[in-house]
Amino acid sequence: MAFKYKSIEENDTSDPKKGEDKPQVKSLANWQNKAGSLDTESRRDSPIGVFDSGVGGLTVAREIIRQMPYEKLVYFGDTARVPYGSKSKDTIIRYSRQIYRFLMTKKVKAIVIACNTASAYALETLSLESSVPIIGVIHSGARAAVEATQNGRIGIIGTSGTVDSRIYPKTIKALKPDVEVIQKACPLLVPLVEEGLTHDSVTDEIISRYVNEIKQKYIDTLVMGCTHYPLLRSAIRRIMGDEVTLVNPAYETAIELRELLRSEKLLCDGQNEGGHSFYVSDLAERFRDFASSILPKEVEESIKIQIEEY
Missing domain, CATH: 3.40.50.1860 (Rossmann fold)
Structure with a gap:
């Protein structure tokens, strides 16, 4: 079923001071044991x-x-x-x-x-x-993707290191085992962002080559699995169209x-x-x-x- 494109952070209307969308926080026993004597107030x-x-x-x-x-x-x-x-x-x-x-x-x-x-x-x-x-930034992005997907097909774009680690598939499947995760390494995008070429035609062409490949897998949710990628969100949005939810782990x-x-x-x-x-x-x-x-x-x-x- 097609649904209106949204980037999750753009559609959040909750008050940041309220707790309606609280994620589960993992145990912090390790650091608490080390820092327990410190004054919380200070x-x-x-x-x-x-x-x-x-x-x-x-x-x-x-x-x-x-x-x-x-x-x-x-x-x-x-x-x-x-x-x-x-x-x-x-x-x-x-x-x-x-x-x-x-x-x-x-x-x-x-x-x-x-x-x-x-x-x-x-x-x-x-x-x-x-x-x-x-x-x-992995767990929160994975959790949001699992909550967003309707057809159980989640795409991940990231650096070669992130993709090779398979951390997103492992984390997502731990949350929802029956989800299919399709990854695509996009090694050229970080250098382009670092050079300030976020709105350059060359960057758009490279994004298109990367993202079109993963789009053909009929995903309905795409995790921007590198914190540089939200700076390219407008180009990614154009290519993915209105049927895909973008997840911004940031x-x-x-x-x-x-x-x-x-x-x-x-x-x-x-x-x-x-x-x-x-x-x-x-x-x-x-x-x-x-x-x-x-x-x-x-x-x-x-x-x-x-x-x-x-």
Whole structure:
């Protein structure tokens, strides 16, 4: 049955302060045991750490800011080593550990791995080692896809690393075993976004070649399985047509984070908009300009750091 196209985050009308759409939050016993002696009251005003291989995680940051305007963010984009999708698992874990250690110097109260590839390969390792709660973007996107599909055929587009990990099929089938999952690696899309070519005709042609292949599998739900891809949503929408629901894990992850912070009494209850800090491993000015075009407010500064020192 055909139904009206929708991108899930665009059609949400719920009040972010209410809990109608609460996702299930996994056990946090590991980090609670390590951090249980910390004063919850004082930690509410601590920032949230967010990291990605580059600018894609800004789509997650944007949703966090929209849904939780009083929270402060510390964002790190690994612009010197993007993309992660072509890197090995061991390399991605090493990079993620360095970024984790950097974010912990900023006294963050929680960390969001705003990168599907890093979520696939490093989330489990970091969760075992962390003294603060850490979430990725996979589970929330998979859950939303299962809830959205009507014909049981879900498409996934992502980096080669994410697709090769098979994390989305595993997670989706754990939630609903009879669903069919069709994946397509789109390795050229992240570099195009990082170059700022989100509305270029060359980018549109490449998207068409990738997405038309998966469209022919008669999916009714498509997960944008890379946080860079929502920046290409208009082109993806045109190609997929009105019969397919787009799932944006960035939006779903912000909902999951909000519920996690609320359940652990870490949600900031201030009345002033949060301040945000941005760090990168290269191309600070270019990142600042790109971030300013995506986020609700202009980014005044992004700071280049030597992430290998952490």
